Amino acid sequence: MSNNERAAGASSSGKGMSTRARDRGDDLYDLSDVRMHWSGPRRAGAGLANLGNTCFLNAVLQCLTHTPALANFALNGEHKAYKTAGGGFSALYEMGEHIVRALNSSGRTIAPVAFVKNLRALSKTFRKGRQEDAHELARCLLDALHKKCVDNVRPKISPNSERAETSFVWKVFGGKLRSQVNCKTCGRNSEVFDPFLDLSLECARAKSVYGAFKLFTHIEVLDGNNKYKCEGKSSNARPHMTKASKQFTVFSAPNVLALQLKRFAYVPFGRGKLNHFVEYPLELDITPYISDERPNSRNGAVYDLFGVLVHSGSSSNSGHYFAYVKTATGMWYEMDDDSVNPVSEKAVLKQKAYLLFYARRNAPGTYEEVVTHKKKISPELRNVPDPERVSNIKTLERKKSAPVEAPVPKSKKDKVESSPVESLPSTSPPRVSGVGKASGRLRTPGKRSRLTAFDAAKRALLRRRLKRLGLGVTIDDLTHLKAIAADSPVRTRNAASGKSDESVKDWLKTAGTITKWDGGEQEVKKQSSKEKSFSARTKRGRRDYDEFDEEYDRGKIAKHKRKKTSSAPALPKPGSSRSSHRKRNPFQRA
Numbered sequence: 001m002s003n004n005e006r007a008a009g010a011s012s013s014g015k016g017m018s019t020r021a022r023d024r025g026d027d028l029y030d031l032s033d034v035r036m037h038w039s040g041p042r043r044a045g046a047g048l049a050n051l052g053n054t055c056f057l058n059a060v061l062q063c064l065t066h067t068p069a070l071a072n073f074a075l076n077g078e079h080k081a082y083k084t085a086g087g088g089f090s091a092l093y094e095m096g097e098h099i100v101r102a103l104n105s106s107g108r109t110i111a112p113v114a115f116v117k118n119l120r121a122l123s124k125t126f127r128k129g130r131q132e133d134a135h136e137l138a139r140c141l142l143d144a145l146h147k148k149c150v151d152n153v154r155p156k157i158s159p160n161s162e163r164a165e166t167s168f169v170w171k172v173f174g175g176k177l178r179s180q181v182n183c184k185t186c187g188r189n190s191e192v193f194d195p196f197l198d199l200s201l202e203c204a205r206a207k208s209v210y211g212a213f214k215l216f217t218h219i220e221v222l223d224g225n226n227k228y229k230c231e232g233k234s235s236n237a238r239p240h241m242t243k244a245s246k247q248f249t250v251f252s253a254p255n256v257l258a259l260q261l262k263r264f265a266y267v268p269f270g271r272g273k274l275n276h277f278v279e280y281p282l283e284l285d286i287t288p289y290i291s292d293e294r295p296n297s298r299n300g301a302v303y304d305l306f307g308v309l310v311h312s313g314s315s316s317n318s319g320h321y322f323a324y325v326k327t328a329t330g331m332w333y334e335m336d337d338d339s340v341n342p343v344s345e346k347a348v349l350k351q352k353a354y355l356l357f358y359a360r361r362n363a364p365g366t367y368e369e370v371v372t373h374k375k376k377i378s379p380e381l382r383n384v385p386d387p388e389r390v391s392n393i394k395t396l397e398r399k400k401s402a403p404v405e406a407p408v409p410k411s412k413k414d415k416v417e418s419s420p421v422e423s424l425p426s427t428s429p430p431r432v433s434g435v436g437k438a439s440g441r442l443r444t445p446g447k448r449s450r451l452t453a454f455d456a457a458k459r460a461l462l463r464r465r466l467k468r469l470g471l472g473v474t475i476d477d478l479t480h481l482k483a484i485a486a487d488s489p490v491r492t493r494n495a496a497s498g499k500s501d502e503s504v505k506d507w508l509k510t511a512g513t514i515t516k517w518d519g520g521e522q523e524v525k526k527q528s529s530k531e532k533s534f535s536a537r538t539k540r541g542r543r544d545y546d547e548f549d550e551e552y553d554r555g556k557i558a559k560h561k562r563k564k565t566s567s568a569p570a571l572p573k574p575g576s577s578r579s580s581h582r583k584r585n586p587f588q589r590a
Contacts, residue, residue, distance in 0.1 A: 027166040028153060031365040034171050035072040036255060038328035045102035045325075047338035049111040055337055056134040057119075059321040060141065061112055062335040063307035063357050065099050066325040067256060069172045074099035078168075082148050089118040091144035092169075109338040133316045134309055135200075135260045135355060142197045142258075145169045165195060173197045175254035178291045181222075183230040185242040190230075193251055198258035204265070208279035209356070212261065217289045220246045249291040253301040255366065257284075257358040264316045273314055277352055280305070282345065284358050307357030308348055324348045 045065050048058040064070055073079065079096025094114045101110060119126040122140040126132055149167035150159045157163055165174060174197060181190040201212035221243070222228045228244035231237070263274045287300035306326040313319015322336040324343065332348050334341045362369060459475065466473055 026163060028149060028163065029166060029168040029171055031171050032367055032370045034069055034168070034255065034363075035367045036069055036359055036363050037368055038068050039072060039075070040328065042103060042328040043106040044327045044331070044333040044335075044340055044342075045099075046105035046107070047109040047335070047340045048102075049109055050337045051111060051113070051116050052129045053131045054112070054116055055321045056132050056137055057112060057115060058337050059309050059323040059335070060134050060138045060355075061098065061102075061115070062323045062325055063138075063309055063355070064095070064141070065102050066307060066327060067172075067357065068306075068328075068359060069256060070095070071099055071103065073168065075103070082152060089114070089121045090148055091122070091141065092148040094118075095141075095145060107340075131317055131319075133264075134311065134321050135198075138258065138355065139198065142169065142173055146174075146197070170197075172256050173254055173258060174252075175199075175250065175257075176252035178249050178251035180247050180249070181228060182245045183228065183242055184244055185240065186230060186233050186237070188230055188233045197254075198260060200260040200262055203261040203263065203278050204274055206278060209259070209261075209281065209284065212278070213286060213289050217247065217249055222246055250286060250289050250301075251291045253286065253290060253360065255360045255363045257286075257303050257356075257360070259356040259358070261354060261356070263311070263352075263354055273311075273316070275314075275352060277350075280308075280349070280353055280356055282349070302361045303358030304361055305356065306359050307355075308351055308353050309355035309357075310351045311354045321354075324351065 045062065048054075048061060050058065074096035079093050082090055082092040082096075084090040084093070098112060098114070115122075116128060119128055122137070122144055126137070126140075146164075146167055146169040147159050149169055150157060150164045164170070174195060177194045177196055179192045179194060182188075183190075199216075201209070202215055203212050206212040206215055222245070223243045227241045228246075229239055230242050230244065231239050261278055265272055265274065282305045284303040284305070285300065286303070290301060308324040309321065310323065311319055311321055322334065324332055324334055326332055332343050332345060334343045362372075463475055466475065
């Protein structure tokens with residue numbers, strides 16, 4: 001059964017939908033298609049124009065644009081499957097178009113008009129031109145992206161169903177919290193699992209993100225006015241108010257962890273802000289806060305920081321938002337509306353962060369983890385189905401366990417007998433030093449062979465050399481091209497003189513007298529003293545640069561006091577005409 005038939009059967013029966021037309025079972029999106037790393041180096045995205053108090057929107061969009069999983073999803077064009085037919089607003093499609101446009105417009109400024117016009121589509125409380133909370137916008141935007149993934153499924157399903165938690169957005173940002181309550185009277189344990197797309201941490205009493213996680217997962221005692229109503233272990237038990245303990249832990253860690261530090265608190269005159277510094281690391285390990293996991297667990301959750309959103313101001317209804325993002329090259333950039341500037345890691349870690357974005361390292365089930373697992377498998381068994389893989393493993397083990405016959409070494413007598421045979425001269429022309437294997441493929445007269453580009457160039461060079469000598473000999477007249485190629489000006493790194501070179505030179509001496517040869521050895525005639533003096537006299541006389549020239553160049557001596565030498569003509573006197581030293585122009589008036 002082909003993949004197309006499986007996809008057609010899945011769509012007709014309503015079992016899953018895929019952006020790549022493959023059968024994924026009950027999952028809406030396959031986790032192995034989620035790419036957590038950048039596919040290649042890319043520069044920082046474009047700056048975003050402020051269209052009237054839209055800095056909160058620009059900062060959130062910059063962090064989502066530089067999320068590798070979302071960027072790879074958009075750059076592959078998978079967002080186009082979620083375009084609304086009637087031309088309405090589709091959050092996932094517009095987000096993909098914005099990411100592609102921003103990443104392909106590095107160094108420029110673009111305007112997020114589609115999101116500004118459709119703020120009310122994200123939340124009824126948003127108003128154009130009014131400052132909004134960046135965390136509230138991020139929550140509403142992620143919910144809209146997830147809802148659009150679920151709306152394309154036929155037959156329709158609820159966005160809060162278990163199957164809806166297999167969408168692309170949920171595979172990237174989605175996780176689960178476990179709330180466990182233990183009754184101190186009857187010992188009954190109650191567990192509730194809550195899905196989330198981001199986590200909000202209390203930072204009023206925390207100095208770091210780790211401290212905020214400890215406060216988030218600490219055991220809370222329910223007593224006094226806050227007692228717990230237990231239903232009892234058995235069905236016949238009566239409900240009773242009792243003392244209990246409650247604890248939150250991370251049951252399912254997301255691939256992209258979005259954290260909010262609760263800096264805004266309600267005060268009598270509005271929402272105040274906590275402006276103290278909260279330390280956050282580049283590498284975050286939340287393994288101790290995962291349900292039933294140990295710190296050295298194999299399935300630990302370690303995250304790398306790639307986005308920081310900062311609020312500058314005293315309240316949520318005023319101030320300014322900007323972001324710091326990590327690009328595909330590993331560089332950090334400050335994204336402040338239309339301004340994009342590179343910054344250092346130290347500057348990033350000193351900010352009073354409001355939102356933090358972390359990407360999970362070695363995320364299980366993702367594309368990078370699957371590829372790494374396949375590389376560990378031997379090449380013989382990589383694409384073999386599971387039933388056949390077992391039998392092939394057994395055959396490979398048998399081959400490895402079978403004894404290998406070692407080659408029988410030759411005796412000394414065999415070596416002695418074979419040595420005179422090997423020392424006999426061969427009837428073929430001798431191999432010339434400095435000529436590679438390619439020269440052995442040259443075409444000989446009467447035999448057709450295919451020439452390589454290197455051999456054709458060498459042949460053309462030899463033809464030009466022979467033509468320059470004027471001996472009347474062509475390449476076709478030569479019987480041993482290898483010998484000629486060795487003495488040609490074409491040299492190699494391992495060129496060395498040998499017996500074959502001498503034989504070629506003897507042949508050239510018998511062929512004719514060579515007056516000039518670019519690559520060969522030339523006989524240099526000694527010049528007599530008369531010839532040397534004649535050549536010196538014929539050369540153009542040039543006066544040496546002396547101390548008078550130096551003083552003249554510095555402006556310390558007049559031109560008429562310049563030293564006169566016999567080898568160079570005297571300089572004209574000041575005020576004298578220079579026309580006598582030149583030819584008269586016949587077209588010039590006297």
